[in-house]
Amino acid sequence: MISKRLNLIASFLSKNDKVLDVGTDHALLPIYLIKNNLVSRADGSDISDKVLLHARSNVEKYNLSEKINLYLSDGTKNINIKEYNTLVICGMGFHTIKHILDETNLDNIEKLIIQTNNHYSDLRSLINKLNYQIASENYICDANKDYLIFNIVKGYQDLTDTDIICGLYNKNNVEYYNKQIVKLEKLLSKVNIKEKKELIINKINIYKEYLIKEKTEEKK
Ligand SMILES: C[S@@+](CC[C@H](N)C(=O)[O-])C[C@H]1O[C@@H](n2cnc3c(N)ncnc32)[C@H](O)[C@@H]1O
Structure with missing residues (x-):
């Protein structure tokens, strides 16, 4: 095994x-x-x-x-x-x-x-x-x-910047995207620098888009 x-x-x-x-x-x-x-x-x-x-x-x-x-x-x-x-x-x-x-x-x-x-x-x-x-x-x-x-x-x-930063979308990686969102939201609450906050929010939004994509594909 x-x-x-x-x-x-x-x-x-x-x-x-x-x-x-x-x-x-x-x-x-x-x-x-x-x-x-x-x-x-x-x-x-x-x-x-x-x-x-x-x-x-x-x-x-x-x-x-x-x-x-x-x-x-x-x-x-x-x-x-x-x-x-x-x-x-x-x-x-x-x-x-x-x-x-x-x-x-x-x-x-x-x-x-x-x-x-x-x-x-x-x-x-x-x-x-x-x-x-x-x-x-x-x-x-x-x-x-x-x-x-x-x-x-x-x-x-x-590869786009999004691909490099958040990875290529894979419908089997939903658990990973959910975990990343939780991690990044925790991090966001601790960060005070505006530029850093923006980067984290950008990443969270990309992972959320991946989750929407998965839901849309599931319905088809
Ligand atoms: C954590 S183990 C991973 C073993 C296996 N590849 C796996 O994924 O389960 C990392 C192995 O890489 C070896 N390693 C580290 N640097 C290396 C290098 N430059 N060339 C070859 N092997 C290396 C270590 O000795 C160790 O056995």
């Missing part, structure tokens, strides 16, 4: 994907993907030799040592990246993710599944600059924590 979050990440991967799971930790995702025959290849890398010891023993436990390669590497530095068409980079802060993407030759990478722990807007801008498009942003609440999983594919996308 993998977590709800990893399960959602896995749902964006498919048969033709040759996946490198960067920051694989205990290799739970590659094991799940190969055991269930969901992708054509799944390997893992991690910067920590300690976690890779656990990863190796997990892979052995499932008799998958012949099928899953594990690399000690900062990002993709020690890896022949041309062997992969998909990168999963999840469970890290934005600055680590940016460092990994900046140092990777992305020529062959068709798909990126990214879950940053912070700075969503910065991630959206970076993806845009790297000439990828956000196919969808997908909210999941797992063990009382909120996550957005970004499903990203190669190609140009014209």
Whole structure:
């Protein structure tokens, strides 16, 4: 059994994907993907030799040592990246993710599944600059924590300021929009600077518009 979050990440991967799971930790995702025959290849890398010891023993436990390669590497530095068409980079802060993407030759990478722990807007801008498009942003609440999983594919996308700040609308993210409105309204009551207040009100209004859009679509 993998977590709800990893399960959602896995749902964006498919048969033709040759996946490198960067920051694989205990290799739970590659094991799940190969055991269930969901992708054509799944390997893992991690910067920590300690976690890779656990990863190796997990892979052995499932008799998958012949099928899953594990690399000690900062990002993709020690890896022949041309062997992969998909990168999963999840469970890290934005600055680590940016460092990994900046140092990777992305020529062959068709798909990126990214879950940053912070700075969503910065991630959206970076993806845009790297000439990828956000196919969808997908909210999941797992063990009382909120996550957005970004499903990203190669190609140009014209993102508006609203897209960058509040994310691409997804009818499945209603719970996320409601939670954001509650958070922002709390924040608004504590802020005194006029410009900051305006920014927060603007965000609240965008999330409210997303909720109206969802209700309108539901009626159709
Ligand atoms: C919180 S765990 C997330 C594990 C898994 N990706 C997930 O989403 O459940 C973050 C992992 O990223 C690894 N990591 C951090 N910086 C890294 C880097 N620059 N290159 C590779 N792995 C890194 C850590 O050692 C750790 O195992």
